[in-house]
Amino acid sequence: MAGIRFSQLIDNFITTIERYGSTVLQPEISSSRPANIRVITSEQVTDCKIFLWTITPGGGGPGVRPESERRIQMTNISGMPLWPGVRTLLGGWSQEFGVYAFWDARRHTKFSFRSPSLQVDANTLETAGTTGIATQFRPTKEGEEVVVAVAPGSLLWYVQNGLPLHNSQDDAAFVVDLAAASPEEERNFLDSAQSEIESARRYDLVETMRAFRDASFRPAVLQAYSYKCAVCNCDLKLVDAAHIVPITHPTSTDEVTNGIALCRLHHGAYDNALLGVKSDCQIVINPNMTNRLHEIGLDSGLEEFKSRLPDVIRVPASIEARPTPDRLRLGLKLRGWPEEQIA
Ligand SMILES: [Zn+2]
Known part of the structure; x- marks a missing residue:
């Protein structure tokens, strides 16, 4: 599968989050990674640096890599330095499943060898396509990380609120359930934490998944009202x-x-x-x-x-x-x- 040009990937990314209610400022169009954008909604302003590739089937031929493996190949950069106050997104677009996947940029600030690849399982991508969100806990040689896959309708939510998912560690398995949990189920999840650290982490996760539900409310309501204010009829992305x-x-x-x-x-x-x-x-x-x-x-x-x-x-x-x-x-x-x- 041929890769999509970076500028095209960024164009699609911006159009997607604009459609779901944000204003995006891109001070300069860059043809090389990262793209610097500012994402604005009524709740939040988020400055982002975006490293994005195309997700492709694993290389090496049959028998060498698992058949369900998908990956990005991080070309033309040597690492992802982090900037305070800026959300660094490290991800890929899967044309095959129509979803995005993101790795934890904080675990890839420096690469030990050139153009490494990052993996995600096809099942994770497929689940995100149906439920809007999926996570995968991924033990690797460089350490453990949580990969997050999101459908286009949940991309804006991920950009603004998704960071705690990468801290969820082995609780990552609960993310899909939490997306549809009742207040009681949330309570049980919080109460069954085994330590204070786990309790704090779970609390972040519950809050994040509440924001996820809120984020699906927005497009449904805007669509019902044809994207216009029910009082004054204005649109203007306001x-x-x-x-x-x-x-x-x-x-x-x-x-x-x-x-x-x-x-x-x-x-x-x-x-x-x-x-x-x-x-x-x-x-x-x-x-x-x-x-x-x-x-x-x-x-x-x-x-x-x-x-x-x-x-x-x-x-x-x-x-x-x-x-x-x-x-x-x-x-x-x-x-x-x-x-x-x-x-
Ligand atoms: Zn109005």
């Missing part, structure tokens, strides 16, 4: 998937019906309990909040903000994707709205 029932509440879910697509302004106003959406989808302004803003002298722009609001939000065309009245009510209640406004 639209978030807001949870109606906040994720801290036990009944919160990552179903589309617990989401609304809101631009950064209206998302902020919704979470601050300034702007609300009633159970009939009517848009309301919270009098307690406007009084409070007035009291503390932070109400400039309020009249203009109010004058631009439509009466109701725009809901998804598909009825199954629309927010449920119960959730909309609970969403206001949990944000401290006065009882008479909640109906």
